[in-house]
Amino acid sequence: MLLFRASLAFLLSAVLCAAPAFATPTHKKSSSSHARSAHHSGKSTKASAKSRHKKLHGQQAIDPARATEIQKALIREHYMTGEPTGQWDAATMAAMQKYQSDQGWQTKLMPDSRALKKLGLGPDYSDAINAPGASFNGPKPPTDIPAAQAAGFASASGVNR
Template sequence: MKSFRAVISLFAAAFLIAAPAIAATTTTHHTSSHKSSSHSKSKAKSAKSHKLHGQQAIDAERVTEIQQALIREHYLTGDANGVWDSTTQAAMQKFQADQGWQTKLMPDSRALVKLGLGPDYSTAINAKDVASAAPPATSSSTIPAPQTAGFAAAAGVNK
């Protein structure tokens, strides 16, 4: 019985060693005259595989909400116009950097929550301890003038 297992093991090992060598030497010849059509199909498939997924732009209403929150927090000056422009991007990057978070161009979810723009769980059953409430509004008198000027300079706006 042991010798039978040994023989089977030997054949299995030989097959595993020889299989890649046999597969590597096998070639396939196409006799079809439609080679170009098969290539065009593969190109069409690869073009579809590069389809962009997920949200590609921020809705104008959401941009307005973000701008209003950044204005409230003194990272942006002027009026909220609903356009995700370079000034708004710079203000969001500055806000996120000041929090110690990433500064990529799209808003971080933690930054949106910190700005009071996260999900609203106020009507949830266990909402009494939820920390997603809007931050309290700060008066401009509590922020020193040099700091306000620094915010405006970092956001690229003149006050």
């Protein structure tokens, strides 16, 4: 009985000591403008000058060849008229915006990936191994497998032949 009480006391103290280690810390955000202005007033002019010269990431412009492809597709779908120019101009943006709007999609990102796919300009998977007509060779017929290898497969799988 004494050993049981000692074990129980040890276990209880271990749980109480370990509980704070597994607790999730919470942080409160200050909603007062004084706290925010005091926090941000310490910024140096060097940091703000650095933020003005941030490196731009991602695609910044549409390649003329890609713009021509998109324009051809928009002309084919009767959202544009004339000949493709290769320039991502106001007329092209308006046509793409109208196309995306007619599909019920967002109109702020130009062009939307769904719109490009529906226009037939999505990724080309014709070289994929599971594409129709791909040059992927299927497995060999069982008659072409050497007898020793087939016996190894059978014994490993537990299937009697």
